[in-house]
Amino acid sequence: xxxxxxxxxxxxxxxxxxxxxxxxxxxxxxxxxxxxxxxxxxxxxxxxxxxxxxxxxxxxxxxxxxxxxxxxxxxxxxxxxxxxxxxxxxxxxxxxxxxxxxxxxxxxxxxxxxxxxxxxxxxxxxxxxxxxxxxxxxxxxxxxxxxxxxxxxxxxxxxxxxxxxxxxxxxxxxxxxxxxxxxxxxxxxxxxxxxxxxxxxxxxxxxxxxxxxxxxxxxxxxxxxxxxxxxxxxxxxxxxxxxxxxxxxxxxxxxxxxxxxxxxxxxxxxxxxxxxxxxxxxxxxxxxxxxxxxxxxxxxxxxxxxxxxxxxxxxxxxxxxxxxxxxxxxxxxxxxxxxxxxxxxxxxxxxxxxxxxxxxxxxxxxxxxxxxxxxxxxxxxxx
Numbered sequence: 001x002x003x004x005x006x007x008x009x010x011x012x013x014x015x016x017x018x019x020x021x022x023x024x025x026x027x028x029x030x031x032x033x034x035x036x037x038x039x040x041x042x043x044x045x046x047x048x049x050x051x052x053x054x055x056x057x058x059x060x061x062x063x064x065x066x067x068x069x070x071x072x073x074x075x076x077x078x079x080x081x082x083x084x085x086x087x088x089x090x091x092x093x094x095x096x097x098x099x100x101x102x103x104x105x106x107x108x109x110x111x112x113x114x115x116x117x118x119x120x121x122x123x124x125x126x127x128x129x130x131x132x133x134x135x136x137x138x139x140x141x142x143x144x145x146x147x148x149x150x151x152x153x154x155x156x157x158x159x160x161x162x163x164x165x166x167x168x169x170x171x172x173x174x175x176x177x178x179x180x181x182x183x184x185x186x187x188x189x190x191x192x193x194x195x196x197x198x199x200x201x202x203x204x205x206x207x208x209x210x211x212x213x214x215x216x217x218x219x220x221x222x223x224x225x226x227x228x229x230x231x232x233x234x235x236x237x238x239x240x241x242x243x244x245x246x247x248x249x250x251x252x253x254x255x256x257x258x259x260x261x262x263x264x265x266x267x268x269x270x271x272x273x274x275x276x277x278x279x280x281x282x283x284x285x286x287x288x289x290x291x292x293x294x295x296x297x298x299x300x301x302x303x304x305x306x307x308x309x310x311x312x313x314x315x316x317x318x319x320x321x322x323x324x325x326x327x328x329x330x331x332x333x334x335x336x337x338x339x340x341x342x343x344x345x346x347x348x349x350x351x352x353x354x355x356x357x358x359x360x361x362x363x364x365x366x367x368x369x370x371x372x373x374x375x376x377x378x379x380x381x382x383x
Contacts, residue, residue: 001124001144001145001175002075002097002098002122002123002124003075003097003124004049004075004076004077004097004098004124004145005098005124005144005145005175007048007049007074007075008048008049008145008175008177008197008198009175009197010048012192012221013188013189013191013192013196013197013198013199013219014048014049014197014198014199015046015047015048015188015198015199015200015201015215015218015219016047016048016049016050016051016077016177016198016199016200016201017038017042017047017049017050017051017201017202017205017211017212017215018050018051018052018053018079018200018201018202018205018206019033019035019038019039019042019050019051019052019053019060019064019068019202019206020033020053020058020059020060020202020203020206021033021053021058021059021060021206022057022058022059023058023202023203024057024058024156025151025156026203028059029203029206029207030206030207030211031059033059033206034067035052035064035065035067035068035071036067036068036070036071036072037071038050038068038211038212039052039067039068039071039072039074039076040071040072041211041212042072042074042205042211042212042215043072043073043074044212045212045213045215045216046215046216046219047074047215048074048075048198049074049075049076049077049097049098049198050068050072050074050075050076050077051076051077051079051200051202052064052065052068052076052077052078052079052096053079053080053202054078054079054080054091054094055079055080055081060080062078062090062091062094063094065078065091065094065095065096066094066095068095069094069095069096070095075097075098076095076096076097076098077096077097077098077099077100077126078091078094078096078098078099078100079099079100080100081102081105082099082100082101082102082114083105083106083110083114084114085113085114085117087099088114088117088118088121088123089117089121091123092121092122092123096123097123097124098123098124098125098126098145099118099123099124099125099126100125100126100128100147101114101115101125101126101127101128102128102153103127103128103129103134103137103138104130104134104153108137108140108141111127111137111141112141115127115141115143124144124145125143125144125145126145126146126147126177127141127143127145127146127147128147128148128149128179129146129147129148129149129166130148130149130151130152130153131166132166132169135148135166135169135170138170138174139171143174144174144175145174145175145177146170146171146174146175146176146177147176147177147178147179147200148163148166148167148170148176148177148178148179148196149163149179149180150162150163150178150179150180150181151179151180151181158180158181160181160187160190163178163180163181163191164178164190164191164194165194167191167194167195167196168194168195168303168304168306170195172195175197175198176195176196176197176198177196177197177198177199177200178191178194178196178198178199178200179199179200180200180202180203182199182201182204182218183201183203183204183265184218184244184265184266185217185218185220185223185244185266186223186244186245186265186266186267186268187265188218188219189223189244189268190268190283193284193303193308193309194303199218201215201218204218220383221355221356222336222349222353222354222355222356222357222382223244223245223355223356223357224242224243224244224245224356224357224378224379224382224383225243225244225245225246225247225270225335225356225357225358225359226238226241226243226245226246226247226359226360226363226370226375226378226379227247227249227255227270227272227337227358227359227360228247228249228253228255228360228361228363228364228367228368228370229246229247229248229257229261229370230248230255230256230257230258230368230369231261231368231369231370232261232262234369234370234372234375235261235262235263235267237370237372237375237376238267238370238375238379239263239264239266239267240376241372241375241376241378241379241380242266242379242380242383243267243375243379244266244267244268244356245267245268245269245270245284245356245358246261246263246267246268246269246270247270247272247286247358247360248260248261248269248270248271248272248280248282249272249360250271250272250273250278250280251272251273251274251275251288251295252274254367254368255360255367255368256368257368259280260280260281260282268283268284269281269282269283269284270282270283270284270285270286270301271284271285271286272285272286272287272288273285273286273287273288274287274288274289274290274294274295275288275289275290277302283303284301284302284303284308285301285302286299286300286301286302286311286335287299287300287302288311288313291316292316294316295313295316296316297313297314297315297316298310298311298312298313299311299313301333301335308333309332309333309334309335309355309356310330310332310333310334310335311335311337311358312326312327312330312334312335312336312337312338312354313337313338314337314338314339319339323338323339324336324348324351324352325351327352327354328351328352328353333355333356334352334354334355334356335354335355335356335357335358336348336352336354336356336357336358337357337358337359339362340357340358340359340362340378341359341362341363341374341378342362342363342374342377342378342380342381343381345357345359345378345381345382346381346382349382357382359378362374362378363375363378
């Protein structure tokens with residue numbers, strides 16, 4: 001694998017930021033896009049790599065690739081409808097570190113020839129699949145970098161649920177990229193937890209007033225979870241404040257929700273259980289073991305049956321002066337919970353560097369009823 005692939009595996013969720021002036025499905029996005037300025041800005045705000053559309057249907061040319069190459073040292077992906085070896089050669093000559101290969105456009109024999117040409121040129125190849133059959137082909141072709149596109153390029157329809165299931169099925173020894181359909185931190189986190197090493201984001205960036213700032217916002221951590229939600233107006237307040245996860249307690253508690261409530265695309269729903277889980281229809285499950293009639297100290301965050309993060313909490317109705325130090329020593333994704341509030345969450349984040357922070361009681365007017373100003377203050381302090 002070359003520098004493009006290595007950049008995508010740098011740790012945590014990484015991003016390929018895309019430069020495109022228009023798309024066949026959405027029309028004009030940013031007709032005056034300057035690839036040099038955008039590529040440089042994206043690299044400065046956290047992009048692991050930059051994708052440049054070189055197809056005229058997207059308002060792009062190879063000159064855009066050359067301009068981006070002159071402006072940044074970040075790995076560049078040439079994106080177009082490449083079916084011939086000369087297409088890869090032209091991309092490499094224009095400064096690309098990697099090129100796109102759409103499996104819908106080539107059979108396996110041609111794909112192997114193109115992958116061989118890319119290896120000769122020193123190009124990485126993002127091999128894109130949209131269906132289970134195409135994903136299986138990426139495995140047979142021994143593709144090192146697998147892209148799973150949420151968009152059906154025949155109809156332009158987006159199906160994020162199908163994409164996430166394919167991402168979850170992709171071999172873990174490949175670099176996996178979730179392409180299209182990401183415009184919020186929650187959607188980026190959903191791809192990460194399904195198994196994506198990276199997201200590829202284009203339209204959401206091109207529509208933003210400040211594309212580089214939008215990219216940084218998508219990648220910002222920690223995520224913020226507001227738990228103990230029981231009312232639609234409190235879910236709306238959490239979303240408006242910029243939270244990423246909405247927690248619904250489905251175990252015995254003064255904050256127990258009758259059922260998980262609907263959430264917007266900017267939130268992932270989390271069902272919170274003690275002892276055993278039940279089908280709840282939430283995006284994620286937060287499960288604590290039962291201990292002496294209540295929850296144990298720590299739990300896990302589950303996507304389906306897969307553990308995707310550890311939940312590090314305080315002992316039941318107790319404090320622990322060493323809680324943050326203990327959490328800081330844990331490797332992997334950590335959701336920090338227990339005693340967090342608008343007053344201390346910034347200090348906790350500095351001490352622990354968690355993947356997510358979780359608050360409930362400190363944001364209430366009474367059990368199960370949130371104080372919207374405290375929700376806003378908590379999210380703001382966590383950012």
